[in-house]
Each structure stands twice: as structure tokens, then as C-alpha cells.
Amino acid sequence: MFTIGKLASLTSVSNDTLRYYEQEGLVEPAGKSPAGYRLYDKDSARRIHFIKHAQNCGFTLAEIRELLALRGRDNACCGDVRTRAIEKKLQIEHKIRAMKAMSKALDQLIAECANEAQPVKECTIIAALERATVAAPVQ
Amino acid sequence: MKVEIFYTPGCSECVAAHAKLRAMAQEAVQEVEWRELNILEELDHAVELGVITLPSIVIDGELVFTSMPTVAQLRDALIKRTKARVS
Numbered sequence: 001m002f003t004i005g006k007l008a009s010l011t012s013v014s015n016d017t018l019r020y021y022e023q024e025g026l027v028e029p030a031g032k033s034p035a036g037y038r039l040y041d042k043d044s045a046r047r048i049h050f051i052k053h054a055q056n057c058g059f060t061l062a063e064i065r066e067l068l069a070l071r072g073r074d075n076a077c078c079g080d081v082r083t084r085a086i087e088k089k090l091q092i093e094h095k096i097r098a099m100k101a102m103s104k105a106l107d108q109l110i111a112e113c114a115n116e117a118q119p120v121k122e123c124t125i126i127a128a129l130e131r132a133t134v135a136a137p138v139q
Numbered sequence: 140m141k142v143e144i145f146y147t148p149g150c151s152e153c154v155a156a157h158a159k160l161r162a163m164a165q166e167a168v169q170e171v172e173w174r175e176l177n178i179l180e181e182l183d184h185a186v187e188l189g190v191i192t193l194p195s196i197v198i199d200g201e202l203v204f205t206s207m208p209t210v211a212q213l214r215d216a217l218i219k220r221t222k223a224r225v226s
Contacts, residue, residue, distance in 0.1 A: 079147065079149050079150060082147065082149070083147045083150070083193055086147055086178055086179070086193060087191060087192055087193055089182070090178075090182070090185060090186060090190060090191045090192075090193075091191050093182065093183075093186045094186055094189075094191060097186060
């Protein structure tokens, strides 16, 4: 059994992050020491590694909670997890497209501002962004 | 009318549901183009159409269902579109 500090060093995660995971119901202490300190076991360390890997793949903590629940469900199958992975990939592909569109919009603004020595009041980028603000719908 | 269903390969329940939905669509709508698309082979096309959950159904280029509809729900959607085309 490990203390929270030991678990933190084993998993390269801070104590605060571990407490946060616990608050979010992602990990639970396996027991308590006679002095009342939380104690964790190897399964806790496995869960933390799982959480970190899933975060690296873009899953949110809420989605990771679902994945952990699936992991412990007897009637769940790999296909359930695979579908979630494919849906995450779709979300990422959407984000990549949105980011590329932003990058392209910036290319256009940068190309339009050819004269670096122009006073800022005449900056075409500022002017274009102001036009965009006016055109944006009021929320 | 073009109906595209994006599905995850290996989902046996989906295959059974597709057969029922396809049979209904072919009966309810004249000249329906029915396509069942493996998401892993059609990812770019799915992203273009705004698909982010599975299964999803796109009708004439519009994302209409983001989970598996019942036969009645799909029939309603198809009939609504057919009427809109006529009027």
C-alpha cells in the first residue's frame, strides 16, 4: 500500500492532481493507515496510468470516467470502447479542420498587411478584425 | 433521396437495425439511394458532414440522426423530406 506521496512519485502526477481525481471519483483510496492517511494500492497506480494515457489521446475526465466504468463492466465489450475511440477521433478531426481554417484566415490577414512600417491605426489586420467583430452575431 | 448511415464495423446490433431501416426506407420512399458506410473507411466524408457520434444518419447531406433512430422516427424524417420536396 502507498501513501499519496508515493503514488504521486510512482505515477509522475502531483498530490493535488491525485486529490482532484479522487474528488472526481476517478480513483479511490484502497484503505487508510492507523493514523487516518489515505492509502493506495497497485490498482490505483494502474488507474492513474490509464487516466494519463487517455488524457494524452484527448479524452476528457468525464469520458475517462465512462471508460473506467466500461473497463469494470462484465457485459461491456471491446467494441464499446472502440466506438468511443472512433468518436474521439472524429472530434479531433473536426478540431483539426477548424484550426486549419483559422490558420488560413490568419494567412490571409498576414498577406494583406504587407507594410510593416504603417502606423498601427492603419494596420490592415486590426481593421479586418474590427470588421469581423462588427459582423459577428451578438450573443 | 440519399440516406447515408455511418456505423462502426463489428457492431452486430447495428447490422440488424440497418436491415430493418433499409427495408422501411425502400418501401416508404421512391428512388432512395441507401448507403451504409464504415466510418473507418469514410472518415473524411463523415467529418465533412459533421458526424461526431456513432451511429449517425445523414439525409441528402444533412446530419439528421446522431444515434440509431427507431424505424418510425426514420420513416417520419423521410416522409417529411419527401413532402418538402413536392411542395
